[in-house]
Amino acid sequence: MPLVLWRDARVQRIAVQALVLAIVAIIGWFLVDNLISELDRTGLQAMPFVEVSGSFPFVDFSEDFLSQRAGFGIGETSFGVDYTPNNSYADAFRAGLANTFRVAVLGIVLATAIGLLAGVSRLSKNWLVSHLAEAYVETFRNVPLLVQLIFWYTAVALRLPTITDTMDLLGVMLVSNRGVAVAWGEPQDGFRLWLLLLGGAMVIALVVRAALVRWQDASGTPRYPWWGAFGVFAAIGAITFFATGQPLEFQRPVLEGRAYAGGAQLSPEFVALLVGLVLYTGAFIAEVVRGSILAIPRGQDEAAAAVGLKAMQRLRFVILPQALRIMVPPLTNQYLNLMKNSSLAVAVAFPDVFQVTRVTINQTGQAVPMIVLVMATYLTISLAISAVMNLAYNRGLRGGR
Amino acid sequence: MIAMAPAAQQRRIIIRRSPRAWARENLFGSAGNTLLTVVSLAVVAFMAYGVLRFVFVTADWSVVEANRRLFFLGRFPADETWRVWIILYVVSAIGGVSVGAYARIPWQAAIGLALLMVPVLLFIQGGQVALLTLVALALFAAGYGVARLPAAAAYVAQQRGWLPVVWVAAVLFALWLLSAVPTLVWGGLMLSMTLTVVGIAAAFPLGLLLAIGRASTLPVVRWLSITYIEVIRGVPLITILFMATYLLPLVLRPERDLALGIIDLPITGYNPNLVVRAFIAITLFSAAYLAETIRGGLQAVPRGQMEAAQALGLGTTRTLAFIVLPQALRAVVPAIVGQFISLFKDTSLVAIVGLTDLLGVARQVTAQQEFIGRQAETLLFVAAIYWMVAFSMSRASQRLEKTLGIGER
Numbered sequence: 001m002p003l004v005l006w007r008d009a010r011v012q013r014i015a016v017q018a019l020v021l022a023i024v025a026i027i028g029w030f031l032v033d034n035l036i037s038e039l040d041r042t043g044l045q046a047m048p049f050v051e052v053s054g055s056f057p058f059v060d061f062s063e064d065f066l067s068q069r070a071g072f073g074i075g076e077t078s079f080g081v082d083y084t085p086n087n088s089y090a091d092a093f094r095a096g097l098a099n100t101f102r103v104a105v106l107g108i109v110l111a112t113a114i115g116l117l118a119g120v121s122r123l124s125k126n127w128l129v130s131h132l133a134e135a136y137v138e139t140f141r142n143v144p145l146l147v148q149l150i151f152w153y154t155a156v157a158l159r160l161p162t163i164t165d166t167m168d169l170l171g172v173m174l175v176s177n178r179g180v181a182v183a184w185g186e187p188q189d190g191f192r193l194w195l196l197l198l199g200g201a202m203v204i205a206l207v208v209r210a211a212l213v214r215w216q217d218a219s220g221t222p223r224y225p226w227w228g229a230f231g232v233f234a235a236i237g238a239i240t241f242f243a244t245g246q247p248l249e250f251q252r253p254v255l256e257g258r259a260y261a262g263g264a265q266l267s268p269e270f271v272a273l274l275v276g277l278v279l280y281t282g283a284f285i286a287e288v289v290r291g292s293i294l295a296i297p298r299g300q301d302e303a304a305a306a307v308g309l310k311a312m313q314r315l316r317f318v319i320l321p322q323a324l325r326i327m328v329p330p331l332t333n334q335y336l337n338l339m340k341n342s343s344l345a346v347a348v349a350f351p352d353v354f355q356v357t358r359v360t361i362n363q364t365g366q367a368v369p370m371i372v373l374v375m376a377t378y379l380t381i382s383l384a385i386s387a388v389m390n391l392a393y394n395r396g397l398r399g400g401r
Numbered sequence: 402m403i404a405m406a407p408a409a410q411q412r413r414i415i416i417r418r419s420p421r422a423w424a425r426e427n428l429f430g431s432a433g434n435t436l437l438t439v440v441s442l443a444v445v446a447f448m449a450y451g452v453l454r455f456v457f458v459t460a461d462w463s464v465v466e467a468n469r470r471l472f473f474l475g476r477f478p479a480d481e482t483w484r485v486w487i488i489l490y491v492v493s494a495i496g497g498v499s500v501g502a503y504a505r506i507p508w509q510a511a512i513g514l515a516l517l518m519v520p521v522l523l524f525i526q527g528g529q530v531a532l533l534t535l536v537a538l539a540l541f542a543a544g545y546g547v548a549r550l551p552a553a554a555a556y557v558a559q560q561r562g563w564l565p566v567v568w569v570a571a572v573l574f575a576l577w578l579l580s581a582v583p584t585l586v587w588g589g590l591m592l593s594m595t596l597t598v599v600g601i602a603a604a605f606p607l608g609l610l611l612a613i614g615r616a617s618t619l620p621v622v623r624w625l626s627i628t629y630i631e632v633i634r635g636v637p638l639i640t641i642l643f644m645a646t647y648l649l650p651l652v653l654r655p656e657r658d659l660a661l662g663i664i665d666l667p668i669t670g671y672n673p674n675l676v677v678r679a680f681i682a683i684t685l686f687s688a689a690y691l692a693e694t695i696r697g698g699l700q701a702v703p704r705g706q707m708e709a710a711q712a713l714g715l716g717t718t719r720t721l722a723f724i725v726l727p728q729a730l731r732a733v734v735p736a737i738v739g740q741f742i743s744l745f746k747d748t749s750l751v752a753i754v755g756l757t758d759l760l761g762v763a764r765q766v767t768a769q770q771e772f773i774g775r776q777a778e779t780l781l782f783v784a785a786i787y788w789m790v791a792f793s794m795s796r797a798s799q800r801l802e803k804t805l806g807i808g809e810r
Contacts, residue, residue, distance in 0.1 A: 382635035
C-alpha cells in the first residue's frame with residue numbers, strides 16, 4: 001500500500017469514475033430540471049403514464065392522454081389491426097407499429113433477394129452482367145434514401161395512369177396512381193387448420209430427410225434427401241389443402257368502378273416506400289455479399305474444382321456456406337438500417353409508427369412523451385433484432401474458425 | 402458462373418486480345434452466358450432509352466435553371482457570397498494537395514472528372530459564375546500538380562501527416578468566415594456540406610472520448626459510453642432530429658436562474674434556432690457512429706504496443722496519447738471518409754424538420770406555382786449532385802485505403 005493515498009491505483013480508479021458520474025449527473029440534472037420546469041409552466045406532460053400489462057405492447061396508457069380519442073384517420077392498417085378515428089392515440093400508435101413491421105419484414109425479404117442477386121452478379125464472368133450490377137449498386141447507394149423515396153412517390157407512384165386507365169400486367173397485377181393490386185391468395189374458413197397441418201407436414205418432411213440421409217450414408221449412392229423431403233411436404237400440403245376444403249382462394253385483382261377488388265391491394269405510399277427501401281438496402285447488401293464471397297480464399301474454389309465440382313456445386317457447397325458466416329454480422333446491420341430507415345415513411349405520408357407519432361405531437365403538443373415512446377420503441381426493436389441475429393450467429397453459423 | 406476473386410487480390414496481368422476474342426470470352430462463353438448477355442443488353446437498352454428520352458426530350462429543365470442559386474446557396478445573401486467562394490478556393494487548393502499527396506489520379510478518372518465538369522459548366526452559363534468555378538478547378542489542379550512535382554513529391558509524402566491538421570484549420574477558418582451570416586439563411590448544398598463537416602468535426606472529440614470510454618476498464622465509464630452509443634445507434638436519425646427540434650428549447654431555456662444548491666448561476670436562457678438545433682442533433686448522432694469507427698481503430702492496435710509502453714513506465718494517459726491513438730487514428734482515416742459520405746446523405750433528413758438544405762430547396766421549388774409537377778427533373782438534379790459528391794469521395798477513400806496499406810499487414 002503506497003503511503004500517499006492519491007497515488008494508489010484503486011483510489012484513482014474510484015475517483016475517476018466518481019468524477020465522470022458526477023459530471024454526467026450534473027449535466028443530466030440540469031437538463032431534466034429545466035425540462036420539468038418548462039413543462040410545468042406550459043402544462044404539458046413529462047412522461048407517459050406507463051404501467052406494465054399483459055397485452056401487447058405490454059404498456060397500459062389508460063390514465064393518459066394516449067387513451068383519449070385520436071380523431072385522425074390512418075390510411076391503411078396491417079395484420080388485421082382495426083383502427084378508426086374513434087380509437088385512442090395508443091391504438092393509433094399500435095396501428096402505426098404494425099405498419100412499420102409490415103414494411104420492414106417485406107423489405108428485408110425483398111432486399112435480401114435483390115442484394116444476393118446483384119452481389120453474385122457483380123462477380124459474374126460475364127462482363128455486361130457484372131457491370132450492370134455495379135452500375136445498380138453505385139447509383140443507388142450514393143444517392144440519399146430520402147431523395148429516392150420522394151422521387152418514387154412524387155415522380156413515379158403519383159404520376160402513374162389514373163385508375164380509369166389502369167395498367168393491366170398479364171392480369172396478375174394492376175397498376176395506377178391509386179396503387180398496385182396483385183393477385184393473392186385470400187384465406188377462407190379452415191385456413192388456420194391448414195397452416196397447422198402444414199407445420200406437421202414440415203416435421204414429417206424433416207424426419208423423411210433425416211432417414212434419406214442415413215440411407216444415403218449407408219448405401220453410398222445418392223438418395224436426394226432434400227428432393228425427397230420437398231416431395232413429401234408438397235404431397236401432404238396438397239392433400240390437406242383439398243381435405244380442409246381449399247382454404248386459400250387465389251384471387252386475381254379486378255377493377256370495380258373506381259376501386260380495386262380482390263387480390264392484395266397496396267397503396268402508392270406503401271409501394272413507393274417499399275421500392276425505395278428495397279433498392280437502397282439491396283445495393284448495400286450486394287456489397288456485403290460480394291465482400292463475403294471475395295473473402296473466401298481462392299484455394300477453396302480451386303480445390304473444389306480439382307475435386308470435380310461444377311460451378312454451381314462449388315457455389316452451393318463450398319463458397320456460400322463459408323461466405324454466409326462472414327455475411328451475418330454486416331447483414332444484421334443492413335436489416336437494422338432498413339428497419340430504422342422505414343421511419344422516412346413521413347416523406348411519403350405512409351402511416352408508420354413515426355408518422356403517427358408526428359401527427360399525435362401536432363394534435364396534442366405532447367412532444368416529450370411521444371418522442372420518448374417512439375425512441376424506446378425503435379430501440380427495443382433494434383436490440384431485439386441484434387439479439388436474435390447474435391444468437392443465431394453464435395449458436396450455429398460461426399462454425400469452428 | 403462465379404469468378405473467384407478476379408484480379409482483385411493479385412496484380413492484373415494485361416493481355417491484349419482482339420475485340421472478338423474478348424467478346425467470346427466475356428460475353429458469349431457458353432449458351433447460358435449468351436442468354437445472360439442478351440437479357441442484360443435488353444435491360445440496358447430499355448433503361449438507356451427511357452433515361453435519355455426523359456433527359457433530352459420529355460423533361461423541362463427550366464425549373465432547375467430558374468432556381469440555380471437556391472440549390473447551391475439557399476437564401477444566402479448575395480453580397481455575402483464571396484465568403485463561400487473563398488472557402489471553396491481554400492478547400493479546392495487543400496483538396497488538390499491532399500489527393501496529390503496520397504495518390505496519382507489515374508488518367509481514366511481524370512477524363513471522367515473532366516467529362517463530368519462539362520455539363521456543370523454548360524449548366525452554369527452565367528459568365529462570372531463559370532469563371533469563378535473554373536478558378537476553383539484550376540486551384541485544385543494546381544494543388545495536385547504541386548504535390549506531384551518531382552521536386553516536391555518526396556517532401557509532400559514525408560509531411561502529409563500534417564494534412565489532417567491543415568483540414569481542421571481550414572474548417573475553423575470556414576466556420577469563422579461563415580459565422581458573420583446568420584445561420585437561418587444558410588441553405589442549399591452549402592448547408593448540406595456545412596452540416597456534414599460540422600457533424601464530423603464537432604462530433605470527433607465526443608466520439609473519441611466515447612471510444613476510449615468504451616474500451617476502458619472502469620465499469621462506470623464503460624457502461625455510460627456503451628449506453629450512449631447503443632441508444633443513439635438504435636434509433637433512427639429522424640427521431641433524434643425531432644428530439645432536438647422539440648426538446649432543445651425546453652432543456653436549454655430555463656425561464657429562471659439555475660439554483661445549483663449553494664451557488665446561484667445566473668444562466669440566461671439560450672434558444673437555438675432551427676438550424677442550430679439540426680447542427681446539434683447531427684453532432685450528437687454522428688458522435689456515436691464515430692465512436693464505433695474509432696473503436697475499430699483502437700482494436701487494430703496490437704496489445705504488445707500497450708504492454709511495451711507500460712514496460713517503459715508510461716502511464717495510461719501517456720500510453721494512449723503517444724502510442725495507441727496515433728496508430729489507431731491513422732487506421733481509421735478511410736473509415737472516417739466513409740462516414741463523411743453517409744452523413745452527407747443523412748443530412749438530407751433535415752428537410753423533414755423544415756430546413757432548406759439541398760433537398761429542402763428541391764421541395765420548396767416544386768411547390769412554386771409555375772413549377773408544379775416538375776418533381777422528376779428537380780429530384781434527378783438534386784440526386785445527381787448528391788451522387789457526384791458521394792461517389793467521388795467513396796472512390797477517393799478506396800484509393801486512400803490502398804495507399805495507407807490498411808488491412809494489408
